[in-house]
Protein backbone atom coordinates (compact mmCIF):
# COMPACT_ATOMS: atom_id res chain seq x y z
CA UNK A 388 0.00 0.00 0.00
CA UNK A 389 2.74 2.41 0.98
CA UNK A 390 4.60 1.58 -2.21
CA UNK A 391 1.54 2.45 -4.27
CA UNK A 392 1.14 5.74 -2.40
CA UNK A 393 4.78 6.58 -3.05
CA UNK A 394 4.31 5.91 -6.74
CA UNK A 395 1.27 8.14 -6.83
CA UNK A 396 3.16 10.90 -5.10
CA UNK A 397 6.09 10.57 -7.49
CA UNK A 398 3.78 10.71 -10.50
CA UNK A 399 2.05 13.73 -9.03
CA UNK A 400 5.31 15.56 -8.39
CA UNK A 401 6.63 14.73 -11.85
CA UNK A 402 3.43 15.88 -13.51
CA UNK A 403 3.43 19.08 -11.55
CA UNK A 404 7.01 19.94 -12.44
CA UNK A 405 6.22 19.25 -16.10
CA UNK A 406 3.32 21.68 -15.84
CA UNK A 407 5.61 24.28 -14.33
CA UNK A 408 8.16 23.78 -17.09
CA UNK A 409 5.46 24.24 -19.71
CA UNK A 410 4.23 27.41 -18.06
CA UNK A 411 7.74 28.75 -18.27
CA UNK A 412 7.90 27.93 -21.98
CA UNK A 413 4.69 29.70 -22.88
CA UNK A 414 5.82 32.81 -21.01
CA UNK A 415 8.92 32.84 -23.17
CA UNK A 416 6.75 32.47 -26.27
CA UNK A 417 4.63 35.47 -25.30
CA UNK A 418 7.77 37.52 -24.72
CA UNK A 419 9.10 36.86 -28.23
CA UNK A 420 5.72 37.50 -29.79
CA UNK A 421 5.74 40.98 -28.35
CA UNK A 422 8.91 41.95 -30.17
CA UNK A 423 8.35 42.55 -33.86
CA UNK A 424 10.26 40.28 -36.16
CA UNK A 425 10.17 40.01 -39.94
CA UNK A 426 9.26 36.35 -39.60
CA UNK A 427 6.26 37.21 -37.46
CA UNK A 428 5.04 39.87 -39.90
CA UNK A 429 5.56 37.40 -42.73
CA UNK A 430 3.55 34.70 -40.95
CA UNK A 431 0.77 37.14 -40.06
CA UNK A 432 0.29 38.92 -43.38
CA UNK A 433 2.21 37.44 -46.28
CA UNK A 434 2.42 33.70 -45.80
CA UNK A 435 -0.84 32.93 -47.60
CA UNK A 436 0.54 34.25 -50.88
CA UNK A 437 4.34 34.29 -50.61
CA UNK A 438 6.85 31.67 -49.59
CA UNK A 439 10.50 32.27 -48.90
CA UNK A 440 12.02 30.42 -51.82
CA UNK A 441 9.13 28.69 -53.62
CA UNK A 442 6.67 30.29 -56.00
CA UNK A 443 3.24 30.57 -54.38
CA UNK A 444 0.43 32.88 -55.49
CA UNK A 445 2.99 35.69 -55.45
CA UNK A 446 6.72 35.53 -56.28
CA UNK A 447 9.13 34.02 -53.70
CA UNK A 448 11.13 36.35 -51.42
CA UNK A 449 14.39 35.04 -52.86
CA UNK A 450 13.33 36.27 -56.32
CA UNK A 451 12.06 39.62 -55.01
CA UNK A 452 15.29 40.19 -53.06
CA UNK A 453 17.41 39.45 -56.10
CA UNK A 454 15.79 42.14 -58.24
CA UNK A 455 14.45 44.85 -55.89
CA UNK A 456 16.08 47.21 -53.45
CA UNK A 457 14.89 48.23 -49.98
CA UNK A 458 12.87 51.24 -51.22
CA UNK A 459 11.12 49.26 -53.94
CA UNK A 460 10.08 46.51 -51.54
CA UNK A 461 8.80 49.00 -48.95
CA UNK A 462 6.86 50.89 -51.64
CA UNK A 463 5.25 47.71 -52.95
CA UNK A 464 4.02 46.68 -49.50
CA UNK A 465 2.60 50.15 -48.87
CA UNK A 466 0.92 50.71 -52.25
CA UNK A 467 0.77 47.50 -54.31
CA UNK A 468 -1.77 48.85 -56.80
CA UNK A 469 0.49 51.67 -58.00
CA UNK A 470 3.86 49.97 -57.55
CA UNK A 471 2.92 46.70 -59.24
CA UNK A 472 2.16 48.78 -62.34
CA UNK A 473 5.62 50.36 -62.14
CA UNK A 474 7.07 46.87 -61.80
CA UNK A 475 5.32 45.87 -65.03
CA UNK A 476 2.58 43.63 -63.65
CA UNK A 477 -0.60 43.71 -65.75
CA UNK A 478 -2.83 42.95 -62.81
CA UNK A 479 -2.49 43.62 -59.12
CA UNK A 480 -3.64 40.86 -56.82
CA UNK A 481 -1.83 41.96 -53.69
CA UNK A 482 -3.80 43.93 -51.11
CA UNK A 483 -2.30 47.04 -49.47
CA UNK A 484 -1.01 46.72 -45.89
CA UNK A 485 -0.99 49.32 -43.17
CA UNK A 486 1.99 48.19 -41.14
CA UNK A 487 3.78 50.14 -38.44
CA UNK A 488 7.19 51.59 -39.34
CA UNK A 489 8.84 48.81 -37.31
CA UNK A 490 6.83 46.07 -39.00
CA UNK A 491 7.55 47.49 -42.44
CA UNK A 492 11.26 47.66 -41.69
CA UNK A 493 11.30 44.16 -40.23
CA UNK A 494 9.50 42.52 -43.17
CA UNK A 495 11.65 44.39 -45.72
CA UNK A 496 14.84 43.16 -44.03
CA UNK A 497 13.33 39.67 -43.83
CA UNK A 498 12.69 39.62 -47.58
CA UNK A 499 16.19 40.95 -48.30
CA UNK A 500 17.68 38.24 -46.11
CA UNK A 501 16.62 35.74 -48.80
CA UNK A 502 18.73 37.42 -51.44
CA UNK A 503 20.58 34.59 -53.20
CA UNK A 504 24.35 34.67 -52.71
CA UNK A 505 26.18 36.18 -55.66
CA UNK A 506 23.31 38.37 -56.91
CA UNK A 507 23.78 42.12 -57.00
Ligand code: HEC
Nearest residue numbers: 432433436444445451455460463464471476478479480481
Ligand atom coordinates in the same frame (compact mmCIF):
# COMPACT_ATOMS: atom_id res chain seq x y z
C1 HEC B 1 -3.47 38.01 -51.44
C2 HEC B 1 -2.16 37.56 -51.79
C3 HEC B 1 -0.95 38.35 -51.32
C4 HEC B 1 -0.62 38.71 -50.05
C5 HEC B 1 -1.40 38.46 -48.77
C6 HEC B 1 0.67 39.37 -50.14
N1 HEC B 1 1.09 39.41 -51.43
FE1 HEC B 1 2.78 40.27 -52.14
N2 HEC B 1 2.24 39.84 -54.03
C7 HEC B 1 1.13 39.10 -54.40
C8 HEC B 1 1.07 39.00 -55.86
C9 HEC B 1 0.02 38.23 -56.64
C10 HEC B 1 2.17 39.72 -56.36
C11 HEC B 1 2.51 39.99 -57.84
C12 HEC B 1 2.20 41.43 -58.21
C13 HEC B 1 0.75 41.82 -58.02
O1 HEC B 1 -0.18 41.02 -58.20
O2 HEC B 1 0.53 42.99 -57.65
C14 HEC B 1 2.88 40.24 -55.18
C15 HEC B 1 4.04 40.99 -55.25
C16 HEC B 1 4.80 41.38 -54.17
C17 HEC B 1 6.05 42.13 -54.23
C18 HEC B 1 6.72 42.64 -55.50
C19 HEC B 1 7.25 41.52 -56.35
C20 HEC B 1 8.29 42.00 -57.30
O3 HEC B 1 8.11 41.83 -58.51
O4 HEC B 1 9.29 42.54 -56.85
C21 HEC B 1 6.48 42.31 -52.94
C22 HEC B 1 7.73 43.03 -52.48
C23 HEC B 1 5.51 41.68 -52.08
N3 HEC B 1 4.51 41.13 -52.84
C24 HEC B 1 5.60 41.64 -50.71
C25 HEC B 1 4.58 41.20 -49.87
C26 HEC B 1 4.62 41.28 -48.42
C27 HEC B 1 5.79 41.79 -47.63
C28 HEC B 1 3.44 40.80 -47.96
C29 HEC B 1 2.97 40.74 -46.51
C30 HEC B 1 3.03 41.97 -45.77
C31 HEC B 1 2.64 40.40 -49.12
N4 HEC B 1 3.38 40.64 -50.26
C32 HEC B 1 1.37 39.86 -49.05
C33 HEC B 1 0.19 38.56 -53.55
C34 HEC B 1 0.13 38.78 -52.18
